[in-house]
Ligand SMILES: Nc1nc2c(ncn2[C@@H]2O[C@H](COP(=O)(O)OP(=O)(O)OP(=O)(O)O)[C@@H](O)[C@H]2O)c(=O)[nH]1
Protein backbone atom coordinates (compact mmCIF):
# COMPACT_ATOMS: atom_id res chain seq x y z
CA UNK A 1 0.00 0.00 0.00
CA UNK A 2 2.88 2.33 0.73
CA UNK A 3 4.04 4.31 -2.28
CA UNK A 4 7.65 4.29 -1.12
CA UNK A 5 10.02 5.14 1.67
CA UNK A 6 12.32 8.09 1.83
CA UNK A 7 15.87 6.80 2.08
CA UNK A 8 17.38 10.24 2.54
CA UNK A 9 15.32 11.22 5.56
CA UNK A 10 17.36 12.30 8.57
CA UNK A 11 14.38 12.00 10.84
CA UNK A 12 14.37 9.35 13.55
CA UNK A 13 11.27 7.78 12.05
CA UNK A 14 11.33 6.92 8.38
CA UNK A 15 8.07 8.25 7.00
CA UNK A 16 5.60 6.12 5.11
CA UNK A 17 4.83 7.88 1.87
CA UNK A 18 1.42 7.55 0.29
CA UNK A 19 0.18 8.62 -3.09
CA UNK A 20 -3.10 10.51 -3.25
CA UNK A 21 -4.82 11.72 -6.40
CA UNK A 22 -6.70 15.00 -6.59
CA UNK A 23 -9.33 14.65 -9.28
CA UNK A 24 -12.57 16.25 -10.47
CA UNK A 25 -13.95 18.17 -13.40
CA UNK A 26 -12.49 21.06 -15.35
CA UNK A 27 -11.70 24.14 -13.27
CA UNK A 28 -12.95 22.73 -9.98
CA UNK A 29 -9.82 23.75 -8.05
CA UNK A 30 -7.45 20.76 -8.22
CA UNK A 31 -4.32 22.76 -8.98
CA UNK A 32 -5.38 25.31 -6.35
CA UNK A 33 -5.76 22.61 -3.67
CA UNK A 34 -2.41 20.98 -4.38
CA UNK A 35 -0.74 24.42 -4.31
CA UNK A 36 -2.49 25.38 -1.05
CA UNK A 37 -1.23 22.40 0.94
CA UNK A 38 2.08 21.58 -0.66
CA UNK A 39 5.17 22.20 1.46
CA UNK A 40 7.36 22.07 -1.65
CA UNK A 41 6.91 24.38 -4.60
CA UNK A 42 4.27 22.43 -6.50
CA UNK A 43 5.10 21.14 -9.93
CA UNK A 44 2.47 22.38 -12.33
CA UNK A 45 1.92 21.67 -15.99
CA UNK A 46 -0.32 24.58 -16.89
CA UNK A 47 -0.97 25.82 -20.40
CA UNK A 48 -2.84 28.94 -21.33
CA UNK A 49 -6.45 28.55 -22.34
CA UNK A 50 -6.87 29.84 -25.86
CA UNK A 51 -9.63 31.02 -28.13
CA UNK A 52 -9.28 27.75 -30.01
CA UNK A 53 -10.27 25.82 -26.89
CA UNK A 54 -13.32 27.96 -26.15
CA UNK A 55 -15.90 25.56 -27.60
CA UNK A 56 -14.73 22.71 -25.34
CA UNK A 57 -13.42 24.56 -22.27
CA UNK A 58 -16.52 25.44 -20.26
CA UNK A 59 -15.55 28.47 -18.18
CA UNK A 60 -18.97 29.09 -16.59
CA UNK A 61 -18.29 30.11 -12.99
CA UNK A 62 -14.52 30.26 -13.43
CA UNK A 63 -14.36 33.04 -16.01
CA UNK A 64 -11.11 34.35 -14.45
CA UNK A 65 -9.35 31.11 -15.30
CA UNK A 66 -6.56 31.61 -17.80
CA UNK A 67 -4.69 28.29 -17.66
CA UNK A 68 -5.44 24.59 -17.48
CA UNK A 69 -3.51 21.52 -16.34
CA UNK A 70 -2.27 19.44 -19.26
CA UNK A 71 -0.43 16.62 -17.48
CA UNK A 72 -0.52 16.77 -13.70
CA UNK A 73 0.14 18.75 -10.54
CA UNK A 74 2.55 17.40 -8.01
CA UNK A 75 2.95 18.38 -4.36
CA UNK A 76 3.89 16.98 -0.98
CA UNK A 77 2.49 17.35 2.53
CA UNK A 78 3.71 15.86 5.80
CA UNK A 79 0.62 14.93 7.78
CA UNK A 80 2.60 13.49 10.65
CA UNK A 81 6.30 12.94 11.29
CA UNK A 82 5.92 9.41 9.96
CA UNK A 83 3.33 10.04 7.25
CA UNK A 84 3.97 11.96 4.05
CA UNK A 85 1.52 12.34 1.18
CA UNK A 86 2.54 12.80 -2.41
CA UNK A 87 -0.25 14.57 -4.22
CA UNK A 88 -0.97 14.11 -7.89
CA UNK A 89 -3.52 16.49 -9.37
CA UNK A 90 -5.13 15.16 -12.52
CA UNK A 91 -5.92 17.20 -15.62
CA UNK A 92 -9.60 18.17 -15.64
CA UNK A 93 -10.42 17.96 -19.30
CA UNK A 94 -11.71 14.87 -21.07
CA UNK A 95 -9.03 15.03 -23.73
CA UNK A 96 -6.42 14.06 -21.12
CA UNK A 97 -8.15 10.88 -19.92
CA UNK A 98 -5.36 8.78 -21.42
CA UNK A 99 -3.09 10.01 -18.57
CA UNK A 100 -5.27 8.76 -15.75
CA UNK A 101 -4.21 5.11 -15.66
CA UNK A 102 -0.60 6.19 -15.39
CA UNK A 103 -1.37 8.68 -12.63
CA UNK A 104 -3.53 6.23 -10.69
CA UNK A 105 -0.81 3.56 -10.44
CA UNK A 106 -0.11 2.84 -6.79
CA UNK A 107 -2.53 5.43 -5.42
CA UNK A 108 -3.81 4.79 -1.90
CA UNK A 109 -6.85 6.97 -2.46
CA UNK A 110 -8.28 10.02 -4.13
CA UNK A 111 -10.07 13.28 -3.54
CA UNK A 112 -12.83 14.07 -6.00
CA UNK A 113 -13.40 17.82 -5.96
CA UNK A 114 -16.89 18.96 -6.89
CA UNK A 115 -18.52 22.27 -7.72
CA UNK A 116 -22.26 22.36 -7.03
CA UNK A 117 -22.78 24.53 -10.15
CA UNK A 118 -21.66 21.62 -12.28
CA UNK A 119 -21.88 18.49 -10.22
CA UNK A 120 -22.10 16.31 -13.30
CA UNK A 121 -18.49 17.14 -14.14
CA UNK A 122 -17.22 14.87 -11.38
CA UNK A 123 -19.28 11.79 -12.35
CA UNK A 124 -16.51 10.50 -14.57
CA UNK A 125 -13.92 10.68 -11.78
CA UNK A 126 -16.28 8.98 -9.32
CA UNK A 127 -16.99 6.20 -11.84
CA UNK A 128 -13.29 5.79 -12.49
CA UNK A 129 -12.41 5.27 -8.82
CA UNK A 130 -15.45 3.10 -8.10
CA UNK A 131 -14.59 0.78 -11.00
CA UNK A 132 -11.00 0.42 -9.88
CA UNK A 133 -11.92 0.14 -6.20
CA UNK A 134 -9.70 3.09 -5.32
CA UNK A 135 -11.06 4.63 -2.09
CA UNK A 136 -12.09 8.24 -2.50
CA UNK A 137 -13.72 11.12 -0.67
CA UNK A 138 -15.77 13.85 -2.31
CA UNK A 139 -15.03 17.45 -1.34
CA UNK A 140 -17.35 20.21 -2.47
CA UNK A 141 -15.18 23.26 -3.21
CA UNK A 142 -17.34 26.15 -1.99
CA UNK A 143 -16.87 28.97 -4.48
CA UNK A 144 -18.34 32.22 -3.17
CA UNK A 145 -21.81 33.08 -4.34
CA UNK A 146 -22.75 29.49 -5.11
CA UNK A 147 -25.76 27.80 -3.57
CA UNK A 148 -25.07 25.59 -0.57
CA UNK A 149 -26.89 22.30 -0.52
CA UNK A 150 -27.43 19.89 2.40
CA UNK A 151 -24.94 17.01 2.32
CA UNK A 152 -27.77 14.51 1.83
CA UNK A 153 -28.82 16.31 -1.36
CA UNK A 154 -25.29 16.27 -2.79
CA UNK A 155 -24.84 12.64 -1.75
CA UNK A 156 -28.02 11.70 -3.53
CA UNK A 157 -27.20 13.72 -6.65
CA UNK A 158 -23.83 11.97 -6.89
CA UNK A 159 -25.30 8.59 -5.94
CA UNK A 160 -22.54 8.09 -3.37
CA UNK A 161 -22.25 4.97 -1.26
CA UNK A 162 -22.95 5.76 2.41
CA UNK A 163 -19.34 4.97 3.32
CA UNK A 164 -17.84 7.59 0.97
CA UNK A 165 -16.83 10.68 3.01
CA UNK A 166 -18.44 13.89 1.78
CA UNK A 167 -16.94 17.19 2.93
CA UNK A 168 -16.99 20.83 2.02
CA UNK A 169 -13.76 22.77 1.59
CA UNK A 170 -12.12 25.90 0.33
CA UNK A 171 -9.42 24.65 -2.01
CA UNK A 172 -7.42 27.85 -1.42
CA UNK A 173 -7.23 27.35 2.32
CA UNK A 174 -4.47 25.13 3.67
CA UNK A 175 -6.22 23.83 6.84
CA UNK A 176 -9.40 23.16 4.90
CA UNK A 177 -7.58 21.31 2.11
CA UNK A 178 -5.54 19.39 4.68
CA UNK A 179 -8.76 18.22 6.40
CA UNK A 180 -9.90 16.78 3.08
CA UNK A 181 -6.64 14.85 2.68
CA UNK A 182 -6.86 13.52 6.23
CA UNK A 183 -10.40 12.30 5.52
CA UNK A 184 -9.24 10.45 2.41
CA UNK A 185 -6.32 8.81 4.19
CA UNK A 186 -8.47 7.74 7.14
CA UNK A 187 -11.11 6.37 4.80
CA UNK A 188 -8.58 4.50 2.68
CA UNK A 189 -6.76 3.06 5.67
CA UNK A 190 -9.93 1.99 7.43
CA UNK A 191 -11.09 0.31 4.23
CA UNK A 192 -7.75 -1.47 3.95
CA UNK A 193 -8.02 -2.58 7.56
CA UNK A 194 -11.52 -3.94 7.20
CA UNK A 195 -11.38 -7.68 7.07
CA UNK A 196 -8.32 -7.63 9.30
CA UNK A 197 -8.37 -6.67 12.97
CA UNK A 198 -10.80 -3.83 13.78
CA UNK A 199 -8.11 -1.14 13.87
CA UNK A 200 -9.09 2.51 13.66
CA UNK A 201 -6.37 4.40 11.85
CA UNK A 202 -6.37 8.03 12.91
CA UNK A 203 -4.37 10.88 11.54
CA UNK A 204 -4.19 13.84 13.95
N1 LIG B 1 -13.43 31.78 -5.50
C1 LIG B 1 -12.76 30.67 -5.54
N2 LIG B 1 -11.98 30.45 -6.59
C2 LIG B 1 -11.29 29.30 -6.64
C3 LIG B 1 -11.38 28.31 -5.66
N3 LIG B 1 -10.63 27.25 -6.01
C4 LIG B 1 -10.10 27.57 -7.20
N4 LIG B 1 -10.48 28.82 -7.57
C5 LIG B 1 -10.17 29.50 -8.80
O1 LIG B 1 -10.82 28.77 -9.81
C6 LIG B 1 -10.02 28.63 -10.95
C7 LIG B 1 -9.79 27.17 -11.26
O2 LIG B 1 -8.85 26.64 -10.39
P1 LIG B 1 -7.77 25.52 -10.80
O3 LIG B 1 -7.13 25.16 -9.50
O4 LIG B 1 -6.95 25.93 -11.93
O5 LIG B 1 -8.74 24.36 -11.27
P2 LIG B 1 -8.31 22.93 -11.84
O6 LIG B 1 -9.34 21.99 -11.32
O7 LIG B 1 -6.89 22.62 -11.55
O8 LIG B 1 -8.50 23.19 -13.39
P3 LIG B 1 -8.04 22.23 -14.62
O9 LIG B 1 -6.70 21.74 -14.35
O10 LIG B 1 -8.09 23.17 -15.81
O11 LIG B 1 -9.10 21.19 -14.73
C8 LIG B 1 -8.75 29.41 -10.67
O12 LIG B 1 -8.91 30.68 -11.24
C9 LIG B 1 -8.71 29.49 -9.15
O13 LIG B 1 -8.09 30.67 -8.68
C10 LIG B 1 -12.22 28.60 -4.53
O14 LIG B 1 -12.34 27.81 -3.60
N5 LIG B 1 -12.89 29.78 -4.54
Ligand SMILES: [Mg+2]
Nearest residue numbers: 030031068069
Ligand atom coordinates in the same frame (compact mmCIF):
# COMPACT_ATOMS: atom_id res chain seq x y z
MG1 LIG C 1 -5.44 22.09 -12.82
